[in-house]
Amino acid sequence: MTDQPAASAPAAEGPYPNSLPRPPGELEELKRVWRTPRGLASLTDINNTRVGVWYVGTAFVFFLLGGILALLMRLQLAVPSNTLLSQEAYNQIFTMHGSVMMFLFAVPVVEALGVLMLPQMLGARDLPFPRLTAFAFWAYAIGGTMFFCSLFLDLAPSGGWFMYPPLTSSEFSPGHGADLWLLGIGFIEISAIAGAIEIIIGILRTRAPGMTLSRMPIFAWAMLVFAGMVIFAFPALILATIMLEVERAFGWPFFIAAKGGDPLLWQHLFWFFGHPEVYIIFLPAAGAISMILPTMVGAPLVGYTLIVIALVATGFFSFGLWVHHMFTTGLPTLSQTFFSAASMAVSVPSGIQVFAWIATIASGRLKLTVPALFSIGFLIIFTLGGLTGVMVAMVPFDLQVHDTYFVVAHFHYVLIGGMVFPLFAVIYYWTPIYGRRPLSERLGKWAFALMFVGFNVAFFTMHITGLAGMPRRVYTYPEELGWGMLNMISTVGALVFAAGVLIVVFDLLRQFRISDRDLVGNLWNAPSLEWLPNDVYGTRSIPHVTSRYPLWRQPNLPEDVEAGRYYLPGAPTGGRETLATSAIDTEPEFVMRLPQPGWPHVFAAFFMAFAFLALAVSLVIPGIVLGALAVISILVWLWDTDPGPDKGDVEIAEGLRVPTYATGPQSISWWAMVLLMLVGLALYLSYIFSYFYLWTVSPQVWPDLTLGAVPAVQWPILSAVLLLASGFAVRYAGYLLPEPGGRRPALPLTLAVAAVCLVAALSIDLMALRNAGLTPSADSFAALSYLAVGLQGGLVILLTLAAGFVIARYAAGRLDTHRCLTYQTTYLLWLYSVAQGLTGLLIVHGFPRLVGGGL
């Protein structure tokens, strides 16, 4: 540690924010507040490095479990008319293989990587909502384990991972398997959305000063697009799972053709989620490759800006392609041509990335390390998968190969090539940051060779198997069709691939020990911030970044950062904290205070997971009790958020004091609530689409108004008036916030009135529907009308709780004109709910009148 004068810093940078020597005890204080809990309390840990490793590890375990299921299937299919697995066992296993790989491995592992890497990469101490991250992890880990264990109880779903009704309706899939899928996956989706909100805010608000958007690592760009896509795509699936579960449990016929539903509605909603899902998985992996290759080549990424635009464009376009999963459902030919063209167009952004990587490799000398090998393997396999993707975008060809082993081969090329190979590259590349020893290069090369060869042997062959006529999802086939040899080759290839994976597992068990000290460090001479000297708190001080490749451009950066020359070298508020910067130009705005480890979020995840399990197996009362316990846990957890401005301003650099609290659009809570509103909006848009879609398919179940089968007009009007009143009341409550220390009894009263209005509006709507003689199980029209009430009801429950919470905080003296985040976020959600409620009334009561002759 040298005490160099500031003049030795790079000229572009000027003097350092902080001078040396640092005051005694500063580093010790930093270490103290970030101390990792030990023993049983380590379960309460919320630090992103620790939770991130758990998260990645759990996802990797699910990858291995899903892989074992795949091997079972390969063994069953190795020879014709095999009897290793029964028909029912095979059906459960392929359903679980797809579901586990998609929902318990691919999406979570990407999110986990974001949790683990982003704060380090962006120069933050932690993500903005560490307990939410930990909650998302626990929800996923507990829920996922329960979901997987259904296999051992013969309770597993067997409807295929896309769960097409009517096969998955209560008529054709009695038993709890499908319910477990719907509730389990729905629960894990919620965890994924929570993670996505966290990641967006982390990327936009906690970047190190100077790291403008154009200097942001590509991986962060990819994660930003990823999280945005999760927010728009997953709600469609959540709505679909709600509808199917309600249909199964209460007989509301959304997908039953005889009662005005339509099985194709599920397919639209599912693929509206499902197609973006593929890119959701692929984009972060591609982002990681864009990090690894420049390091291995020792030269900057070629076409950075073009790649960013490609990522963003992929995000936009992927929402317009869903129909290409439905070419065989008898859609109009013209529309097929359109979606065919759109599907091909999306290969342009992928092409840009492929050639940008090749150009990057050419701009230096590629060191053939294990991460580089996996990257090259990725490039080759993914290119092939992309090319077969163009093939299946051709409608006539797709009609032949759809749902055959050709498609199985195609999407494994895209998913294993596009996501698993990059993941292994990432494991070898990034473990030195968190472990004391790097993984073995020699074993890694063996693993790569086995995986690459095994993969191609197994899956290239499947293209031919598909063209030879073998459909997917068959547990057996007769010998005379001649598929035996091809299947045997695939099975051998799969075993070779598995051997490669096993070597990596062995190497990980042997070498990888998560540690806070004696870390390997910057093994590859990589240029990005995650390679700075690291501890649980991230870097000692938060650097000022002047380029895309700070460790290459600022050679002294590691020493200076470690010495505490940059921002926030200590813990001035006496607790965990990180620096919040502005979204675009990363001006330091305030010091974001972060929570300490605790139990409530762990309990919340635990209770909620078991509540979902209880509901899935029809244990309603225990389900409700567990749900209530989960809500209590969450309220306890939320109680010490919104700490208020009591710490005043603190110094993060010499002469630079920033506040420790922010409200309104500057605060991260405000951002989180806006994102949550977007999630709600995306879900509601899916509902609106479903409503009108079913009307176009089955107008006969919309009532003839001359017969008077909808509620009289005064009820929706009264409901609307109450909604508006409730909105104004909450708005008015904002003017009633007391000065710090003061009391304003009108505040709780107004909030209570608002909540009562909200509940009353909902109840009146519900009563009006009932009194008009509508039964939700009668037809899709009635079911959709009640669904609007149900969706609104969810918000009303949430807001009633929120109102009570705000009142409680007022009573406890934790709410005033300065400390008002709780009120502000509640207000935002309230506004959204009023808007959604009014839209719902307009559709449910207005549209039938419009088409039924009642106006």
Place this chain on the structure above:
Amino acid sequence: MIHPSAAPSRRPHAALWGALEIAAVSAVTVAIGLWGARALGHALGLGPLSQHMVDHIALLVVAAPIAAWLLRTKLPATTRRGFVLIVALHIGLIWAWHLPPVLDAAQTGHALHIAMCVSLFAVGVFFWHAIIGLGPDRWQAIVALLLTGKLFCLFAALLVFSPRLLYAGLAHSHHAHHGAVTGIADQQMAGLIMLAICPLAYVATGIAIAARWILDIERASPEPPLSAGRAAAPKSSLLVLPLILLLGGCSELQSVMAPASPEAERILQLTWILFAGGTAIFLLVIVALALAMTGGSGVRRHIAGIRIVTAGGIALPVVVLTALLAYGVWLARADAAAGGDVQDITVQGEQWWWRVTYHDAQATRLASANEIRLEAGRPVRLNLTSRDVIHSFWVPALAGKVDAIPGRTNEMLFTPQTPGTYRGQCAEYCGGPHALMALRVIVMSSEDYAQWIEGERQPAEAPADDKAKLGQQIFLASCIACHAVRGTEARGQLGPDLTHVGNRATLGGEVLPMSTENIARWITDNQSLKPNNLMPEFRTYSAEDLDALASYIAGLR
């Protein structure tokens, strides 16, 4: 919200002049837009709804943004709240005006029609004005454009996928061109126009704004060049391509590679073209990659620039894919062209077998199961539906697959050419023994087919001997709840029609070859042969009774 809005003028008539200017610009852009839309529609022979859609696109994404740009200093700057409002109004008005009863009313009443056009244009101008005026807060423009694009896309999807005509009034409207497409085709076309242009306009603008924004930021904080040392001559390393080609060895019973109809042949031709093109592009990428890794520094310098990214990543796919798409459209058109004396057959998927019904000129309904006989050279239309869950009908030698969906009927049109037997099986997972839901199609010469169908029209043969008579008694006592045999009182509809079951080649949908012994085996052991199929096992018969029953069934020819 910062906007370069002009400072309020102090001239007395400024407000009047401003209003006049706004009116003039609006009138001119609208007139030009609508004139162009009509001319285009006329040239393309668009139907009334498609024309309507083109008109609205002309208003909303052509005239409105141009007017907004021309009037950018005249219109008031948009506030934050105003922005939210205008985005919501823009989306809301599009949806509201296109609710079927509203649009029908607007088509009949002139005043309402004008109100629709004016309000849409006005909201369009304000929308684009707000987008143009956003300046540094561009992220809001991106969110607004994405939302608008998504909502218009959802609306367009409703039009495209609606199985019925949504706008009755438009068929008689004044928009119709002579000889234009009308009805459902017009509606689909209108939806597609919207699906293609509207969201693309918004999404593309969103991407363009995002791109410009990123480039601006990059310009504001330029990236200093890195003095990364040029690489020395790289070590050579060989890239092994473990490509295995394994054609042949497969039976041609159920293969895409052995077509027996012009439709399947065209797809095979396409398959070869796709493979050839795909291999060429793949090799190109591999060669580029190999050179990038192992080439000399001169070669590598050529590859290292941004040029290869634009050439390989943008130009190449655009050219190749456009050509491919044109070819695909041509193929689809060729497939739709079949006509003439079409044979109609209804195929209903049921868990886990295929109910086949011939619609014959003489006998209206001839029922069979898991076997379809066709006349070579005669086009056939399969009407596919399902009684329970979704199935998919696929006989690779004859055509691509089409789903059988409850509540819908999908058509499949092809012309079998080569006589022979072709296997097919359900291609959409349908639960339980989905793997065993197979069928065969037997294509016969015209003479053979005529002979066969004549036999098929007859009722079932009476039992030939005493054993068969005993078998018939047993059959009529215990099988008729599910099975029908024409000419007897057996009229059950749950299971396959057995009138001529003895003529079929297999039992249980390709599970066992047809024979008396196998029929007996099926009756007693079908749950182990085809687990979970819906027929119960009958194990209580004596050996003699079982033999009699099987003989009777085998004799149904």
